[in-house]
Amino acid sequence: xxxxxxxxxxxxxxxxxxxxxxxxxxxxxxxxxxxxxxxxxxxxxxxxxxxxxxxxxxxxxxxxxxxxxxxxxxxxxxxxxxxxxxxxxxxxxxxxxxxxxxxxxxxxxxxxxxxxxxxxxxxxxxxxxxxxxxxxxxxxxxxxxxxxxxxxxxxxxxxxxxxxxxxxxxxxxxxxxxxxxxxxxxxxxxxxxxxxxxxxxxxxxxxxxxxxxxxxxxxxxxxxxxxxxxxxxxxxxxxxxxxxxxxxxxxxxxxxxxxxxxxxxxxxxxxxxxxxxxxxxxxxxxxxxxxxxxxxxxxxxxxxxxxxxxxxxxxxxxxxxxxxxxxxxxxxxxxxxxxxxxxxxxxxxxxxxxxx
Ligand code: ATP
Numbered sequence: 001x002x003x004x005x006x007x008x009x010x011x012x013x014x015x016x017x018x019x020x021x022x023x024x025x026x027x028x029x030x031x032x033x034x035x036x037x038x039x040x041x042x043x044x045x046x047x048x049x050x051x052x053x054x055x056x057x058x059x060x061x062x063x064x065x066x067x068x069x070x071x072x073x074x075x076x077x078x079x080x081x082x083x084x085x086x087x088x089x090x091x092x093x094x095x096x097x098x099x100x101x102x103x104x105x106x107x108x109x110x111x112x113x114x115x116x117x118x119x120x121x122x123x124x125x126x127x128x129x130x131x132x133x134x135x136x137x138x139x140x141x142x143x144x145x146x147x148x149x150x151x152x153x154x155x156x157x158x159x160x161x162x163x164x165x166x167x168x169x170x171x172x173x174x175x176x177x178x179x180x181x182x183x184x185x186x187x188x189x190x191x192x193x194x195x196x197x198x199x200x201x202x203x204x205x206x207x208x209x210x211x212x213x214x215x216x217x218x219x220x221x222x223x224x225x226x227x228x229x230x231x232x233x234x235x236x237x238x239x240x241x242x243x244x245x246x247x248x249x250x251x252x253x254x255x256x257x258x259x260x261x262x263x264x265x266x267x268x269x270x271x272x273x274x275x276x277x278x279x280x281x282x283x284x285x286x287x288x289x290x291x292x293x294x295x296x297x298x299x300x301x302x303x304x305x306x307x308x309x310x311x312x313x314x315x316x317x318x319x320x321x322x323x324x325x326x327x328x329x330x331x332x333x334x335x336x337x338x339x340x341x342x343x344x345x346x347x348x349x350x351x352x353x354x355x356x
Contacts, residue, residue, distance in 0.1 A: 002029040005156060005188050006051060011060035013046055013212075020046040021057065022212035028190060028205075030155075033182050035191045035199040038209035039235070044192040047209070048158050051190065053077050065155050080154035082145050082162050088133050094120070095129030098147045119147040123181065139170050146181070156188045163198070175202055196236050200224070208232050228267050230278065230356040239278045240325035242318075244355070246275045251355065253277050255298040255318035255325075259350040266355040276356045281313060281328035283352040287345040288336045297347040300325075302338045307331075314338060316346055 006028035013021040020043045028034045036044040049055040051062065053074030062069045065078050080101075088097050099116045107115065113129075120126050123143035136144065142162060149157055162178075163171045179202050182189045193199050199206045200220040207217045216228040227233035230241070244253040249270065252258045263270060291297035303324060304315035314327045327346055329336060338344050 002031065004028060005030040005065050006190070007061075007063040008047075008051075009061045009063075011047075011050065011057045011062070013043075013050060013055060013057045019212050021050065024060070024212065024214055026207060026214060026217065028156075028188060030188055031186050032204045033179065033189045033191070033202055035193055035203040035206045036209060037193055037196060037199040037206050037235075038215075040194060042209040043212040044194070044209055045160055046212075048081070048160055048190065048192050051156070052079050052081050052158050054081075078155035079158055080149040080152050080156075081158040081160065082149045083160055088141055088144050088148070090132075090134035092133055093129065094125070094131045094133055094136070094144055097133050097144050098129075098151055100148060101152045115151055116147075119151040122150060122185065123147045124177070138166050139174060142166070142174055143177075146178075150185065150187075154187065156190060159189060159191045161192055161194070164193075164195075171198075178202065200236070208235060210235075224280075226264075226267070227278075227354065230276065233278050233354060233356070238281050238313075238326055239354075240281070240323075241276050241278050241356075242321075242323050242325070244275045244277045245273065246270060246355065247272050251275065251277065253353075254321045254323060255300070256296055256348060256350075257298075259296060259353075261350070261353070261355060265351075265353060268356065270355070278354040278356060279325070279348060279352065281326045284325060284327040284346050284348040286314060286316075286327055286329055286336050286338055287347050291345055291347060295347055296350050297345050299343065299345050302340050302342045302344055305338070305340055312337065314344070316344060318346070 004027040008024060008026045011021050011024045036047055038044055046055055050057055069077060095116050098119050099112055102112050116129060120128055123146050125143050163174050166174060175198060203220060205217060205219050206223055208215045210231060216223060216232050223236055227236060233239050242254050244251050249260050250258055251261050287297060298318050300316040300318040302314050303317050306313040310331060311328050312331055315324050316327055317324050
């Protein structure tokens, strides 16, 4: 990892006796696009506000850019925050909004207006300075809020669910733009989101949080393919779980029978006895013909079909079990499909299952 710009060590924070951050340690590298991802109430915003200096932890240390932050006020930290609601001032024009943080700086008026124009250009709003802020669209408002944060040249930009108020199409556009902007300016971005897809699309690395603790820190691909626990696996992407029994390196899975597994498929290690296996929808497929000898497959009945344009998801209740697995299939011309209620065979790739 590159030099860490944010170092959190053993951070504890509680509100009225309730633990919001519990012994949390984390390093974030310079220039990273880093996301804090987790369900509502897991402590993401509290962690972001602790880095910003809006919350003081009861215990633990925070170092920013090599300097301890104890007793350092929010406005003296090398950070800046973009809020969920994009608090921009509707009665000021765009230039005044963007230049707001410079009002007490020693720059001359022309230096300030150059800095404003430069920040506006960075976010694709060059020449918008004279526009009234209240007349902007949601996407433009977001850009103004970003320009206002970037003009102060923070080393770390903190973003608290900045896209949650936008509709889906605009959110996708802004996700692209934010990613591009981060690459262009090279500043460390820390994004709080509860949207796993958003985190996977945008981040260099993601910290998954539950109950004030970090469950796993990894790059998106690793998080998806090698989740550290069942809870992470369930939170990131879709996964079906089946009861199983493990003996040595052989596992017997309800519906699918026996198969050999390896150590790397079991984040908690291979221990004899009852276990649970997890498998992603794309690691299974519906077969158009009965399984050939030696092919791993289970029979079942389709209980639900969900159409997603390029893909369809099939919920299949496995024969002789009370379990349903979700199988995804690409919708190709002449490809295999099935109707609700149809008897089907599901094959799987045993090498890709996870054991918890
Ligand atoms: P969300 O996605 O819903 O914003 P979050 O993961 O950002 O959730 P936090 O806002 O950090 O979670 O909250 C973590 C816990 O701390 C929650 O139980 C919350 O109720 C509590 N909490 C946060 N801020 C305060 C506060 N100012 N006073 C009391 N409790 C708080």
